[in-house]
Amino acid sequence: MWTTKTFLTKTKRGNILKIVREHYLRDDLLCGSAACNTCPHKDDELVLETSPDSPCALFDFPHYLVLDTNVVLHQIDVLEEDALTNVIILQTVLEEVKHQNTAVFQRLLDIISNKKRKFYSFVNEHHKDTYIERSPGEKQNDRNDRSIRKATSWYEYHLSINSLDGKFPKIILVTDDENNRKLAQEDGIICCSIKDYIENVSGFVGLVDKLSKNVMPETCSKDALYPAHLTPSQIHEGIRCGQLYQGTYHASRENFLEGNASVNGFEKSILLQGHIGINRAIDGDIVAIEIFPKEEWRKPSNIVLEDKTEDPENILEEETVLLDAAKPVDNDDEITPTGKVVGIIRRKWRQYCGILMPSKFHGATRHLFTPAEKRIPRVRIETRQSEILASQRILVALDSWPRNSRYPLGHLVRALGPIGDKDAENEVILLEHDVPHARFSEAVLNCLPPNDWTIPEEERQKRVDLRDVCVCSVDPPGCTDIDDALHARRLGSSDGLATYEVGVHIADVTYFVKPDTALDKEAASRSTTVYLVDRRIDMVPELLSSNLCSLRGGEERLAFSCVWEMDENANVLSTKFHKSIIKSKAAMTYEEAQIAIDDSSRKDEIAKSLRVLNKLAKKLKKKRLDSGALLLASPEIRFQVDSETHDPIEVQAKKIVDTNSMVEEFMLLANTSVAQKILEEFPQCAMLRRHPAPPPANFDTFLKAARQQGFEIDVSTNKSFSKSLNEAVIPERPFFNTLLRIMATRCMQQAAYFVSGSLAADHYYHYGLACPIYTHFTSPIRRYADVVVHRLLAASVAGAGPHAALLDARRQAALADTLNYRHRHAQLAGRASVALNTHILFKNRVEIESAVVLAVKRNALQVLIPKYGLEGPLYLPSEKFTYNEEEHVQKCGDVVLKTFDELTVRLSLDSSNLQHRKLVFELVEPHVPGFSYVPDAGNMEVDDVADTAAPSSEKTHKKREIPAAAAPKPSKKRKSRRK
């Protein structure tokens, strides 16, 4: 049943190596067509129809399509539409696509697996009649093209001789390569370009808009604005001999003509400036860089520059502003290695949300698209629906960026909804941050237990019964996904110290989420619950997150318990882990718990238990701080949302009481205890969380700014850092210390999940918490990492063998990468949602607020409004202000503005451009004649700095773990993030 021809391939590697591989050619591969009566198809293998209706006006006969690699790579958006069916995807194409772009490959596989689409993948490379060998001297690409033509001819022939009644579909080869078309026609194959084909398909509105634009070859220099990119082999050679460097391009958010690239071997990232220096690199691309000689190195221009030009067609504007600003001064320590992009190694394009800026000319089809993400340049797209789209949020994919085009070329993917519409805006946030937010599929919902599920008898047998223990939970108000509960009780005494039993009980999510089920896979791919101001995108369906897993008061629930024996100085004497059944006595808010502790008349069990917990937590915290844990801060706010419209009504500082910190301490303790246990049991594949110490260079600007305020901060270790942060207090400016901590937070590295076997043990350290190993165990309802940790812990305490995937170090490492990616994007999405709601809040109001300076730029101040956690630029005109580069200050007469200064600003929403609202900051205090805004007396209230600052400085210290920066704060129905 299988033929056995072998063939030889010769491949060259570093030192020429001959590789011989077998290649089996088969005669049992099916053609997949219902028009064939020879191949022994089973029913579900008949993918292609007997006589499909032609969707295309050019061809009035039934036909199948064969696509070449470039058509798939460039036109995947068109293929995802339902317009094309009965398509043959050759293995040659599939493999090339896989090799060139894994994202497109995945999307193609999804299409193929969708039965309705009738895409058949034919294994032509292993079919005895369609396999061809590369002839001597033939290029791989030419061979592949020939292989595609060969398979096309074979299909035509195969169907013609095996058809049922002499009627059979024709085969049409779709390729944009003219040469290939010519050769195909010589072989008698019907062919067509994708553009011709799609433009003649009727019945699908907007399909043409999704066509990716033709690519001008890099070698063509007609009307070129940009220098040509080097070819891959030139780049490879350049990197090999050390003339070029490889790096990831990061565009600047503030200045569209500036960016940098992190390159191995350079402490500072490489500065790239101007159209030519950036040379069509787009944020995230992997680029090849040539670094200038040292004399030509410059420094970041420090100006805020937006691409505002009115559709300039294809001209590059003057860049003198930028280049002047970046001229180096002698011995400037900010001089950065500078270079230019000479080639693109790999594009990392995704789809971008944004708005259309219709052309001024009526009836034009070429328009500009402005992405929501400031780091992405504007995109030229073609559409005939510009009038409808102008008021919509749209999704656009990039196609190419030829040398003669000012902007990259792209095409419309779909419209998301009207601008300003809450749902459309939320959709934008979710898409931009790659948050999977589709409804849970049938398959996932089928994994759920029934709504009236109760604990089955056999689980009661297996678990420790803690229903009589006085367990309670403490959470923010309105929290419905309660994943932790606590208890504490007096045991006795040892060595003259009182001893206590303290338990942390975590929702037993893994009981419901079994490995490798559809539910498990969906949860893993979501990785985390995402909190927007008015919406929560759950990681697991609501039945679990808000009911069966949630440790509600008064209900019996399954839990995973971590129970310590502790002495009164909070030293852990013993630790045990077990699955249990609990019945929470009360689900309290932080405030309720605080009242229970403070009210000395309360002598009930709950209050007693809480008091013990609170006392021990304080001792734990002190120990932690003594060993060097950092208290950092982020501006945190909380919206009050209208219960019907979901519009924000008011925003306020989050209130924080002792009990927040109490719960946090025990969660930290549980996480570290579990981390030790799973690492001990699974040294190679424990899922842990690390936080690397920041490189000293991160602190440069921060230290300089602190020095201007008269403080020397010692950042050599986390302990000394923590100590000097504590000492940097200005009594009359209570917010100053918090501000310092906010800035310090921004110097930090990201904490990340990793698999223990993938790193050396000295990299496990968690810098922010100052603990040698750490993991996440306490929030399995809303974090997938905790689910993995629960499974590992269950395997190590119950002795039951762990599930196979848990021990697959490589799969776990890939999972850790996904978790980190999702975690980061969930945070960003949350912040974007806060920004969106702030805009809505300010739609009809103007306020005068206290603000602080976060950074001084060449033409602007970056200011923060502590009350709202809002940040933005306050532009300073250069004719009034002079910028001192060495000191990083802006001067105008007597007024000197520097980092950490406190100002009063007027805050309003600029709605002049309805499509792109932005907040405008204007200076009120200190007063600069002719520049500062003068409020009408009595019309506006001015908040006193101290008023708003006092509660925030208190509150922001209580963060359970270092957040990257501002964490969005909960709306009515969301839960604060526990780390």
Added chain:
Amino acid sequence: MPAADLLSSQGLRLDGRRPNELRRIRCKLGVFTQPDGSAYLEQGNTKVLAAVYGPHQASKSKMSTEAVVVNCQYSMATFSTGERKNRPRGDRKSQEMSMHLRQALTAAIKTEMYPRSQIDIYIEVLQADGGTYCASVNAASLALIDSGIPLRAYVTACSASLGRQSATHEPLVDVSHIEEAADGVCLTVASLPSTGSIALLEMSNRLHMDHFNIVLTRAMQGCRDIEVILDGAVRQHLAEGWTKQDVITI
């Protein structure tokens, strides 16, 4: 631990085989005249020569009054892999291979029939493309038959690995070099398929218990399939009548 990408979405392996298909096996008995028995065997691109001497009187030091002493020597030709390497005879890897071969082959030979004697089996790998141990056992099995030494049964060896096709795990029989190199697990089993007994079992990596049975079953099935092929070759060899060796000795 199943390695990624060993199976395509259409369920074919990298070289075009289905998961349960062996590589092409070609073999020939009696390729040399000097030894008492010899065989040449190709399993895909892995090519092996085996020669058997004996039984003859055992050297004093090794002699056993109970059973025949089986002596194996495994070596790889300098040109057998992509990178040419001078392999001293008796390096660690060869010694280990020799020991494992000896274990598998001793299980098949009716050792009790020749006390105080010795059988020498020499195996040379001419080209290596994964599964050299399996090919060596299979070639030696043929060479033993060619030499006329009484065997309990055919001894054959086969390897198996684990691939993943979307969500389901699929064991892969007769692992080639690229599949071996893909960092998955490779289980090698030598068995006497007609009796169902296992002479040797070895794994290159950790394999989860959940998957062990399916991989082992597939490797055992591979052993049975190989036995059928070897048996066919032996029968054909005999049907051809006189072997070259016989022609010369007459």
